Amino acid sequence: xxxxxxxxxxxxxxxxxxxxxxxxxxxxxxxxxxxxxxxxxxxxxxxxxxxxxxxxxxxxxxxxxxxxxxxxxxxxxxxxxxxxxxxxxxxxxxxxxxxxxxxxxxxxxxxxxxxxxxxxxxxxxxxxxxxxxxxxxxxxxxxxxxxxxxxxxxxxxxxxxxxxxxxxxxxxxxxxxxxxxxxxxxxxxxxxxxxxxxxxxxxxxxxxxxxxxxxxxxxxxxxxxxxxxxxxxxxxxxxxxxxxxxxxxxxxxxxxxxxxxxxxxxxxxxxxxxxxxxxxxxxxxxxxxxxxxxxxxxxxxxxxxxxxxxxxxxxxxxxxxxxxxxxxxxxxxxxxxxxxxxxxx
Amino acid sequence: xxxxxxxxxxxxxxxxxxxxxxxxxxxxxxxxxxxxxxxxxxxxxxxxxxxxxxxxxxxxxxxxxxxxxxxxxxxxxxxxxxxxxxxxxxxxxxxxxxxxxxxxxxxxxxxxxxxxxxxxxxxxxxxxxxxxxxxxxxxxxxxxxxxxxxxxxxxxxxxxxxxxxxxxxxxxxxxxxxxxxxxxxxxxxxxxxxxxxxxxxxxxxxxxxxxxxxxxxxxxxxxxxxxxxxxxxxxxxxxxxxxxxxxxxxxxxxxxxxxxxxxxxxxxxxxxxx
Amino acid sequence: xxxxxxxxxxxxxxxxxxxxxxxxxxxxxxxxxxxxxxxxxxxxxxxxxxxxxxxxxxxxxxxxxxxxxxxxxxxxxxxxxxxxxxxxxxxxxxxxxxxxxxxxxxxxxxxxxxxxxxxxxxxxxxxxxxxxxxxxxxxxxxxxxxxxxxxxxxxxxxxxxxxxxxxxxxxxxxxxxxxxxxxxxxxxxxxxxxxxxxxxxxxxxxxxxxxxxxxxxxxxxxxxxxxxxxxxxxxxxxxxxxxxxxxxxxxxxxxxxxxxxxxxxxxxxx
Numbered sequence: 001x002x003x004x005x006x007x008x009x010x011x012x013x014x015x016x017x018x019x020x021x022x023x024x025x026x027x028x029x030x031x032x033x034x035x036x037x038x039x040x041x042x043x044x045x046x047x048x049x050x051x052x053x054x055x056x057x058x059x060x061x062x063x064x065x066x067x068x069x070x071x072x073x074x075x076x077x078x079x080x081x082x083x084x085x086x087x088x089x090x091x092x093x094x095x096x097x098x099x100x101x102x103x104x105x106x107x108x109x110x111x112x113x114x115x116x117x118x119x120x121x122x123x124x125x126x127x128x129x130x131x132x133x134x135x136x137x138x139x140x141x142x143x144x145x146x147x148x149x150x151x152x153x154x155x156x157x158x159x160x161x162x163x164x165x166x167x168x169x170x171x172x173x174x175x176x177x178x179x180x181x182x183x184x185x186x187x188x189x190x191x192x193x194x195x196x197x198x199x200x201x202x203x204x205x206x207x208x209x210x211x212x213x214x215x216x217x218x219x220x221x222x223x224x225x226x227x228x229x230x231x232x233x234x235x236x237x238x239x240x241x242x243x244x245x246x247x248x249x250x251x252x253x254x255x256x257x258x259x260x261x262x263x264x265x266x267x268x269x270x271x272x273x274x275x276x277x278x279x280x281x282x283x284x285x286x287x288x289x290x291x292x293x294x295x296x297x298x299x300x301x302x303x304x305x306x307x308x309x310x311x312x313x314x315x316x317x318x319x320x321x322x323x324x325x326x327x328x329x330x331x332x333x334x335x336x337x338x339x340x341x342x343x344x345x
Numbered sequence: 346x347x348x349x350x351x352x353x354x355x356x357x358x359x360x361x362x363x364x365x366x367x368x369x370x371x372x373x374x375x376x377x378x379x380x381x382x383x384x385x386x387x388x389x390x391x392x393x394x395x396x397x398x399x400x401x402x403x404x405x406x407x408x409x410x411x412x413x414x415x416x417x418x419x420x421x422x423x424x425x426x427x428x429x430x431x432x433x434x435x436x437x438x439x440x441x442x443x444x445x446x447x448x449x450x451x452x453x454x455x456x457x458x459x460x461x462x463x464x465x466x467x468x469x470x471x472x473x474x475x476x477x478x479x480x481x482x483x484x485x486x487x488x489x490x491x492x493x494x495x496x497x498x499x500x501x502x503x504x505x506x507x508x509x510x511x512x513x514x515x516x517x518x519x520x521x522x523x524x525x526x527x528x529x530x531x532x533x534x535x536x537x538x539x540x541x542x543x544x545x546x547x548x549x550x551x552x553x554x555x556x557x558x559x560x561x562x563x564x565x566x567x568x569x570x571x572x573x574x575x576x577x578x579x580x581x582x583x584x585x586x587x588x589x590x591x592x593x594x595x596x597x598x599x600x601x602x603x604x605x606x607x608x609x610x611x612x613x614x615x616x617x618x619x
Numbered sequence: 620x621x622x623x624x625x626x627x628x629x630x631x632x633x634x635x636x637x638x639x640x641x642x643x644x645x646x647x648x649x650x651x652x653x654x655x656x657x658x659x660x661x662x663x664x665x666x667x668x669x670x671x672x673x674x675x676x677x678x679x680x681x682x683x684x685x686x687x688x689x690x691x692x693x694x695x696x697x698x699x700x701x702x703x704x705x706x707x708x709x710x711x712x713x714x715x716x717x718x719x720x721x722x723x724x725x726x727x728x729x730x731x732x733x734x735x736x737x738x739x740x741x742x743x744x745x746x747x748x749x750x751x752x753x754x755x756x757x758x759x760x761x762x763x764x765x766x767x768x769x770x771x772x773x774x775x776x777x778x779x780x781x782x783x784x785x786x787x788x789x790x791x792x793x794x795x796x797x798x799x800x801x802x803x804x805x806x807x808x809x810x811x812x813x814x815x816x817x818x819x820x821x822x823x824x825x826x827x828x829x830x831x832x833x834x835x836x837x838x839x840x841x842x843x844x845x846x847x848x849x850x851x852x853x854x855x856x857x858x859x860x861x862x863x864x865x866x867x868x869x870x871x872x873x874x875x876x877x878x879x880x881x882x883x884x885x886x887x888x889x
Contacts, residue, residue, distance in 0.1 A: 076512070078514075090509065092507060094531075151510075357704075364714050367769060370731035370732050371728065384736060424635055431625060447632075454826070455829065456847065457827075457866060460846075460856075461647040461863075484635070547719050547724070549829070550722065554847075564721045579727060590719060590720075594718060595712070
């Protein structure tokens with residue numbers, strides 16, 4: 001078990017020496033043992049936030065970083081006892097795998113026996129025992145990231161900070177390692193902060209997700225909340241796919257170029273309504289076909305077909321439908337939208 | 346295809362001719378240094394007489410040059426490695442200006458640098474007549490090569506991230522420099538060291554003005570010998586110089602052998618990954 | 620990096636450099652104006668007919684050297700990079716061995732080639748011709764500088780040729796380009812930065828080098844020799860200083876122009 005520490009940022013802003021504001025003043029509390037994912041496109045301030053927590057950057061005057069009750073704002077990274085995992089692995093090419101993992105222990109002046117025991121433990125934890133004596137350039141990307149994790153965890157850090165650890169890997173490997181990291185974090189119960197631009201990764205790993213935009217926090221919440229109840233259009237469109245119809249309300253009916261959508265709770269001022277692809281389906285035989293469009297693309301995905309339907313909007317509607325039936329380009333289809341999935345932002 | 350073979354042959358012959366241009370005089374001078382009478386030709390017989398004569402008369406220059414080269418190496422290491430690290434870490438305008446300034450003693454003819462040193466420090470008799478006076482010139486001239494060589498290695502590895510990784514594990518500045526920076530620029534230091542020693546051994550442009558009758562280096566001795574002694578002695582002297590410098594150059598070549606650039610996409614993570 | 624560490628690391632080199640380069644150069648600059656003609660000494664290189672002629676000779680030698688070196692090294696360098704054949708490694712090693720021969724030794728190599736007992740003369744007399752001795756002339760000096768510059772330039776060209784993407788050539792050939800068109804449209808443009816930087820180093824070396832001219836001395840009036848003569852024979856330190864600065868400026872200018880043209884950093888050696 002690791003000692004789990006709550007972390008909080010108080011009024012932390014970051015302005016670089018060239019004047020660019022990377023982060024607007026942010027308050028953020030991370031519970032002990034929680035996995036918090038910082039999510040957003042590049043330049044949104046997620047990495048800057050992580051680096052403030054790590055101690056690689058100093059917040060602007062007035063900002064404070066707290067580990068437990070301790071104010072660590074003035075401490076440089078080497079005094080904070082955090083484990084850090086980088087996108088580029090940052091493994092030392094002049095050391096073997098075992099030496100890399102032992103490095104933090106060596107700096108803490110642990111005895112050779114202690115070091116050996118802990119390194120063995122970490123190699124076993126990450127299931128890379130047979131790589132112990134390899135040099136770094138003999139490792140594949142996935143192996144490197146496992147070594148990096150082992151190295152970061154070996155020193156029993158107060159928190160684990162991961163900066164896009166899976167971005168450099170190919171898709172299949174990313175899935176495997178995502179699963180492994182998830183079970184690892186749960187098993188260890190360590191406070192973890194995970195930076196990514198990949199929303200699927202964020203949803204899979206995060207206890208909570210912080211969606212960031214231009215140096216501001218756009219929304220904080222559990223993955224389910226963020227997906228189902230996005231606080232803004234930015235969040236709605238960044239997380240998952242969103243279908244959009246534009247038009248106007250006429251009582252309980254929303255009229256748009258492709259037809260209409262009935263919705264009892266429809267706000268009278270709605271200019272556009274949003275819904276997820278999974279709440280969109282091909283209308284059943286005999287069902288009132290309120291929305292019509294033509295198929296502009298159909299991607300066969302094995303178990304389902306991803307359908308793009310042009311309903312006279314700026315962007316076609318997207319939906320997934322069973323692959324049993326074949327759809328042809330230009331074919332007219334009738335669509336239905338599940339009411340519980342409708343939202344206005 | 347006929348055309349292609351013809352072009353190939355033409356280029357091959359040309360390359361061989363260039364090689365001959367470079368190598369033949371070296372071979373000739375080696376032979377001349379071992380021949381009893383070069384004017385008569387090889388049939389006059391081979392001898393070590395000239396080599397021994399040079400050894401007797403000029404071995405001091407040899408030792409001085411070796412000593413200077415090593416001292417120069419120590420100084421360029423002490424001054425150059427920290428500087429290279431600094432330039433690798435801070436890619437700002439100041440760093441560019443420093444790099445630029447540093448190259449000046451190489452860009453400006455050695456003659457000018459030497460004159461500058463003489464007018465500034467020629468009055469300090471103890472300094473002027475010592476080998477340290479030459480050493481200063483050599484360090485000025487070779488320092489940029491050490492810095493560049495180390496810098497080249499440092500800018501290929503992602504030094505800032507490596508250092509951040511080490512810092513996250515608890516390493517302070519001194520520990521990072523010792524454990525991460527120095528080991529990872531070993532190849533650059535080695536290449537730079539060989540370059541510095543080689544250049545110092547051969548430096549003439551400055552040394553000719555900086556030397557005194559008591560501080561003659563090998564190239565100065567060579568110039569003396571070419572000007573005033575018979576061809577065989579000059580050749581024998583050159584032969585000794587070649588013996589000294591060739592291992593350095595071969596080591597340098599082995600070290601500088603460029604890594605093949607791979608154009609095909611290669612994904613190291615595709616290999617077996619448990 | 621914290622400011623304190625930055626300065627700490629910079630300090631030793633900065634002190635050494637200031638004391639032994641910046642200060643002497645500043646001193647030299649003022650001494651250049653201390654002669655009877657004052658600051659006008661800095662114009663002597665263009666106003667004095669003898670110096671001006673020496674300047675022109677120097678520039679001409681440097682230009683010819685550069686063109687010859689680039690032409691020779693490009694052909695041999697690209698060939699060596701493109702083809703694999705037995706003995707290639709040895710050939711490359713042999714051709715780059717003279718890399719660090721000092722100017723004096725290069726001068727001696729020229730004497731071996733074109734001196735009184737030079738191999739070129741031997742070959743000519745063998746075919747019944749007249750024995751040409753040009754080692755001690757401008758042609759000999761040029762030959763020396765070419766000799767000096769080829770190894771370095773070949774290495775630069777080989778490194779650049781290695782980085783040329785062979786797919787570009789394949790693409791050009793797929794459009795029906797002939798070998799000459801490929802050279803003109805793909806290879807030469809690809810080598811351009813290397814050619815410019817190597818050419819600049821070659822030029823600057825030929826302008827400022829002294830050892831080769833010194834060894835071949837007798838009939839050569841290039842600027843470095845003139846400076847040396849002013850300094851030692853006429854003890855005219857002021858004029859030597861002023862001319863040194865002019866010489867330095869020419870060499871530096873060649874490198875600076877090349878750098879801005881090729882966009883990469885360029886360094887001279889010699």
